[in-house]
Amino acid sequence: METRARLLESALVAMSEKSFSKVSMNEIAENIGFSKGAAYWHFKNKGDLLVNLIESLCEDGRKEFESNCAAPDAAGAVRSYFREKMSESIHSERYKRINKLFQRKMEWPEDVWGRVYSLMRGWAESERRMVERLLVKAQGEGMIRPDVSAGELSAVITAIFHGLMVFQLEGIFSVGMDLLKQTDFIFDAFSKELESPDPNDTNKYNFQKEQVR
Amino acid sequence: METRARLLESALVAMSEKSFSKVSMNEIAENIGFSKGAAYWHFKNKGDLLVNLIESLCEDGRKEFESNCAAPDAAGAVRSYFREKMSESIHSERYKRINKLFQRKMEWPEDVWGRVYSLMRGWAESERRMVERLLVKAQGEGMIRPDVSAGELSAVITAIFHGLMVFQLEGIFSVGMDLLKQTDFIFDAFSKELESPDPNDTNKYNFQKEQVR
Amino acid sequence: METRARLLESALVAMSEKSFSKVSMNEIAENIGFSKGAAYWHFKNKGDLLVNLIESLCEDGRKEFESNCAAPDAAGAVRSYFREKMSESIHSERYKRINKLFQRKMEWPEDVWGRVYSLMRGWAESERRMVERLLVKAQGEGMIRPDVSAGELSAVITAIFHGLMVFQLEGIFSVGMDLLKQTDFIFDAFSKELESPDPNDTNKYNFQKEQVR
Amino acid sequence: METRARLLESALVAMSEKSFSKVSMNEIAENIGFSKGAAYWHFKNKGDLLVNLIESLCEDGRKEFESNCAAPDAAGAVRSYFREKMSESIHSERYKRINKLFQRKMEWPEDVWGRVYSLMRGWAESERRMVERLLVKAQGEGMIRPDVSAGELSAVITAIFHGLMVFQLEGIFSVGMDLLKQTDFIFDAFSKELESPDPNDTNKYNFQKEQVR
């Protein structure tokens, strides 16, 4: 139903701007010209509305990540994936909103977490695993030293760009953040560090068979 | 006053575990054996309590950052600063709490922001500027190419380690995050990229004065 | 109409188990596979549904009571009427439900009362009057002293058995209630007290025409 | 606290006149000049308020019943107990209210029942057991045939007078109910039936070692 979708979108807008508890059902509904009751017709309660929103957001994300990227140049694919991501985090209003919403995840009530935990975790893990797959492929292609743990490396990279994006979103610094330039810088540095199988240096970081926590 | 300090600490504990609006004055006071009213004697209201907490937390941080680090090896000082930071984010309960509190900053009400904005920004900026100063020094020491913008580089590094810390705090990934090893990896990579003034490569990233906003 | 009758029955089931305000129109309709709207097509509102239910229930009851019982042994007829009633209150599910519904009468809203007051009162009065008629007849047959007020006696008897039934329905006591045995006991006792026109004892209870309120 | 007691009394007044769900906390508080919040200061919620009310009401009742009535004439004591009870149900406003409150017990929510079930049952059972004790004593005194089950007889008597009281409270009949006269009538009838150990009639009702349900 049309209304349902609009309620979800309205919730995304509201809940990316205010904390879960500050957003009232009334507000979500009235912002698109409906009454509170309409929201309760489509969703059991406020938590349920949020859960449905997250589900609909994660649906897309997960599929995207899970498609096996058939890049001929896997290392390049990683770089361009994050370039694209950084670019979106600057230019796409919707993308910004989704990330702001997710940054508020700590305020979500227990029962919401109970229902979205695996989704949220799946989202983050899917992204990391996609990166991991690409890194493994890059190792196969000889672009990355084989002794590096693709698993742990994928985690670092994902975390790093998450940090970059958050700072961008929050506008914390007075110095400008040119995310694309910075992305390139990071990848160039990492490439240099990773590509050259320096015989004296082998396995320096011992990135291996990740100790799954 | 003793009570005042204990109220602040109690607020830190509570507000690092729950969102601002979910923490009640009652709770803050009762957790240390006082009644709500006591909290209202020491602080005008809940927001005021939080502002005072943040002030007291930032006080320390800022001073630390502003002390002019007289490291002989500036590049090494940056590395060991972040190593220390990552280590603390694993081992110090209080440090974790402070970071969790700050991660909830988006939920703070408008009026609180009005009073802590410059403090919070100052905290982040102080850290970045400390890094920046060290990077400039490292440039002076010839450890880093002079054409790199220390300002922007400091921002990237700070953001990166923020990302690392957040992921650590949230336990998002199934793969383990060995923060110290990863820190070293990142610094080694960056060192390689930054130290060698490759004549063909000069100013590739154009890290310069942009000072946007 | 088929649907109408099923809605009434569904309402009886629901409203004998929950209080009027706890039963929703939705529930009444959905329990028999219809939607709320259907109920509103057949009945103006929830109160109207209840009124119609009560009307349909009282219809039967009243007729039954008003039929002039042509028992040759009127005193025996009273006894067997209450024996039958107690028996039904144990064995007939529907009878139990109707009594449970009526026990909840205090929760019915004002406007419902406005419409069913005379019906409900009529129901109770019909029963009492039937008993009264039988008692008068029994007096005519010489089974009961003529100086006893049949009106008031009928009230006592009706009330007494109401009490017995309620306690049975609610399962209040830990001791068993064998209603039929108890019924006989009561009638035997009353018979003894009533049948013997003891000349010294005449009009001891002065059960007469008071017709208060 | 004074206020607490007044809230309980106000709740008694309100909840004896309307069903639990129709009585709002606001109303209970405002009727005695307080705000809703005051009620929530003294009681956790509406159910808790009711539970406390019932507790305070049952406290008295139970003690009264449990005191071992040292009547020299036990049979007379039973009679005068119920005479007194019927009299109160006519004349004492408060007694009427308590009984009206209890008549609404079916509407009380589940969690309230969970907390008052044993109290309520205890109240009814205490009364019945007091009657039972007196009947046993009366058997000892030779006023009642020894073959009658005091347990079951006490249940019938209690139920009977409950029925009488309910009809009185509800004003159901058009004929007047002179409860005291009726009480005497019932006791006289029962006395006759019970006192005379008619050899041909022994154990007619088989009121024995009650089959505890």
Add this chain to the structure above:
DNA sequence: TATGAATGAGCGTTCATTCAT
């Protein structure tokens, strides 16, 4: 006839805040 969608009043509950003591 029947349904799905939507409305809006009303209540329970929480909690920041105030204030007399």
Add this chain to the structure above:
DNA sequence: GATGAATGAACGCTCATTCAT
């Protein structure tokens, strides 16, 4: 300094009711 008592605004949620289809 600290407490207990009280206030009142705000919000979640339910549900009777309406109405276009």
